[in-house]
Amino acid sequence: MVIRSRFVLLAAASFSLACPMPGEEKLFVPPTADEDPLLPQTELSVGGFPRAVHLEAFGDEDDPLVLVLHDALTDYRALGVLEELADEYHVVMWDRVGNGLSERIDDSAISDAFTLAEIAAVREAYGASDPVSLVGYGLGGALATMYAAAYPDDVASLVLIEPSPLSGDILTNNYDDIARGGLFDPSFQALAWQGEVLAAGDHARLDFRALTIVQNGGLFQDTCTDSPVVPPLWRPGGYYHVALDDLHRTGNKTFDFDYATGIDGWDGKALFIASTCSAIGSVFQYDNHLPLFGDAEIIEIAGAGHGLVAEAPDEVVDAVRDHLND
Amino acid sequence: MRVPSRSLLRTLASATLGLFVSTVGARSAWASTPVIRGDIDTGTVGASVGLDPTWVADLHYTRGLSLQRAPDRSRLVARLGVPVTIMGYAPGFRLDGGWAERIQAKGKNVGIVLSPRTGVTMASTPAGRTTAWTLELSAAPGLYRHGFTFAAQLTWRTALATRVTYSDAALDLFEDRYPPGTDAAEIRDAPSSGRVGFTAQHLRGGVIMGWAVQNTVQLWLAAGVDYQPGDPYVAFDLATGRVPFYGTFGVGYRW
Numbered sequence: 001m002v003i004r005s006r007f008v009l010l011a012a013a014s015f016s017l018a019c020p021m022p023g024e025e026k027l028f029v030p031p032t033a034d035e036d037p038l039l040p041q042t043e044l045s046v047g048g049f050p051r052a053v054h055l056e057a058f059g060d061e062d063d064p065l066v067l068v069l070h071d072a073l074t075d076y077r078a079l080g081v082l083e084e085l086a087d088e089y090h091v092v093m094w095d096r097v098g099n100g101l102s103e104r105i106d107d108s109a110i111s112d113a114f115t116l117a118e119i120a121a122v123r124e125a126y127g128a129s130d131p132v133s134l135v136g137y138g139l140g141g142a143l144a145t146m147y148a149a150a151y152p153d154d155v156a157s158l159v160l161i162e163p164s165p166l167s168g169d170i171l172t173n174n175y176d177d178i179a180r181g182g183l184f185d186p187s188f189q190a191l192a193w194q195g196e197v198l199a200a201g202d203h204a205r206l207d208f209r210a211l212t213i214v215q216n217g218g219l220f221q222d223t224c225t226d227s228p229v230v231p232p233l234w235r236p237g238g239y240y241h242v243a244l245d246d247l248h249r250t251g252n253k254t255f256d257f258d259y260a261t262g263i264d265g266w267d268g269k270a271l272f273i274a275s276t277c278s279a280i281g282s283v284f285q286y287d288n289h290l291p292l293f294g295d296a297e298i299i300e301i302a303g304a305g306h307g308l309v310a311e312a313p314d315e316v317v318d319a320v321r322d323h324l325n326d
Numbered sequence: 327m328r329v330p331s332r333s334l335l336r337t338l339a340s341a342t343l344g345l346f347v348s349t350v351g352a353r354s355a356w357a358s359t360p361v362i363r364g365d366i367d368t369g370t371v372g373a374s375v376g377l378d379p380t381w382v383a384d385l386h387y388t389r390g391l392s393l394q395r396a397p398d399r400s401r402l403v404a405r406l407g408v409p410v411t412i413m414g415y416a417p418g419f420r421l422d423g424g425w426a427e428r429i430q431a432k433g434k435n436v437g438i439v440l441s442p443r444t445g446v447t448m449a450s451t452p453a454g455r456t457t458a459w460t461l462e463l464s465a466a467p468g469l470y471r472h473g474f475t476f477a478a479q480l481t482w483r484t485a486l487a488t489r490v491t492y493s494d495a496a497l498d499l500f501e502d503r504y505p506p507g508t509d510a511a512e513i514r515d516a517p518s519s520g521r522v523g524f525t526a527q528h529l530r531g532g533v534i535m536g537w538a539v540q541n542t543v544q545l546w547l548a549a550g551v552d553y554q555p556g557d558p559y560v561a562f563d564l565a566t567g568r569v570p571f572y573g574t575f576g577v578g579y580r581w
Contacts, residue, residue: 027490027517030500038512040505056505077502101503183569187452189380190416192569193409194449196379197458197485199526199554200568208453208496212416215452215495234499 028208029235034103044121046097047109054101055094057126059086064156065128066324067119068093071138072164073214073241075100078231079137081313085321089133092126096143099237104203107243112146112257119147123154131156133324137309138218139164142259145270149262158270159320162280162306163289164220168248168255170288175253178220178279180213187216203239210238222305224277229307260292271323272298273316277305372544372578379552379569381411386578388426401426403441420447422460430470438467439477447485454492458485458525466534473538479550481530488526491519529553532572542580549573 033041034052044053054075066089070076076093077100085091095102096118098110123132133156136144141163148155165171165178181188191212200206213219214236217228248257270293274282282300290296299319304311372386384407391400404423409416422445430437443462448455461484468477500516532550539545551571 027520027522030503031514036514038504038508186412186415189409189412190451192380193416193418194451194456195526195554195568196420197447197449197488197526198456211453211496212451232498234503
């Protein structure tokens with residue numbers, strides 16, 4: 001049974017407003033770019049509205065452009081190692097709106113169409129006239145695939161670091177084998193108990209609570225260890241995840257979305273980088289995702305889990321660089 | 327008039343019996359024997375298990391009070407609960423106590439039990455530890471008969487003030503946010519652990535059924551729905567950890 005409703009942000013007179021005690025500073029998680037002007041950021045129009053986007057660019061603006069897309073419930077801090085590519089490429093990393101340290105949004109601004117527009121806006125902001133390279137991690141890999149499928153002439157190269165399921169059918173068919181959660185999942189239980197004293201009444205508290213999921217290894221199971229390596233992050237995008245899940249979920253374990261429609265029309269070569277210890281690792285990618293692409297290869301990072309970017313950063317960077325240089 | 331036992335503080339601090347047993351056990355146990363002043367010091371202990379809001383085990387304790395104004399209607403209640411399946415991963419507890427007052431016309435089976443409680447609930451997660459002072463107000467109108475109780479449960483529970491203690495993982499969120507050269511004086515550091523008010527509200531509606539199996543043993547079942555105002559109301563969602571229902575089974579012993 002799935003019960004859904006829309007998230008309601010709290011008004012000042014709300015019944016469930018949490019308020020700092022007199023003299024206490026704001027707690028829970030770091031402020032977002034719209035709340036902290038010192039953060040590196042830019043303004044992008046997303047969904048017709050200007051949004052403060054936490055973003056950094058590395059390297060020479062004249063070098064080929066590489067756009068980096070982060071995973072779900074995390075941000076681009078996990079992919080900071082890709083800054084090493086800045087000696088040859090103009091690398092742009094950002095937190096998608098609603099995630100990381102970028103401005104928070106409500107569910108009316110969360111959709112696949114808006115994500116496509118956001119990626120296009122970043123590309124336009126950095127003046128790319130040539131096809132760009134996309135490096136996506138987890139959900140970012142799925143979104144990169146969606147962009148390449150929608151705009152095949154705009155994408156020169158795809159690097160997909162253990163992308164999350166590219167379609168609802170893939171996720172539905174593999175859900176029990178790959179997904180964490182349920183009434184007996186320890187992180188879910190811990191969150192449920194914490195809800196006795198700390199409700200997810202606003203973005204900050206929801207993101208603070210979502211940190212439990214991240215620290216437990218994220219959304220997908222790790223097959224080698226009960227203590228998976230967690231890449232660093234600044235702030236989970238808790239509500240973005242809730243809203244996206246609400247958008248795609250049709251039942252308790254069924255989903256309806258497709259990031260890969262049309263990807264066989266993209267004539268580039270995709271590189272998959274996957275671990276051997278994640279439920280969505282190399283075997284999952286080989287069985288479910290590679291067949292969707294016209295031309296793709298997979299590099300396996302042995303002994304790593306979904307946190308492979310943190311567990312084997314040199315291997316990941318080398319694999320990305322070699323593929324971009326091809 | 328027999329005054330309340332001076333072990334009041336001891337009663338509140340000891341293993342607990344919640345409202346449910348007091349509602350069930352008290353009425354059914356009292357009805358099995360004539361109500362005399364000697365009965366009003368009856369104590370009950372019990373235990374319950376179930377999903378509330380995760381897999382939890384509670385110990386319950388009640389103690390009857392002799393009050394000349396309303397004998398045989400008032401009980402002190404206390405409860406200690408732990409989320410048993412995650413104690414090794416995310417230990418926590420809840421300890422609360424209060425009062426249960428049964429209002430029932432003489433000779434009638436229909437009545438209502440009103441109960442205020444207050445206490446402490448602690449939850450720990452990889453993000454940190456949250457310890458809250460809680461307040462709960464409940465009303466249970468229903469059928470209170472000899473050996474059997476069937477009542478609605480209407481509860482409002484809030485975390486009045488919560489202390490948040492950050493884990494290292496939570497503090498790390500605040501690191502490395504600014505590019506080199508940022509004026510250190512303007513950087514917003516990680517907050518120290520502190521207090522926040524009114525961090526959670528729960529509205530519950532459900533039912534409880536109880537049976538006196540023998541004069542000294544009671545069983546009960548309670549189930550219902552739980553609503554948190556302002557919270558994403560999605561069952562089994564990882565990011566919210568919401569469980570919009572509860573169900574428990576309990577057994578109590580009265581002496």
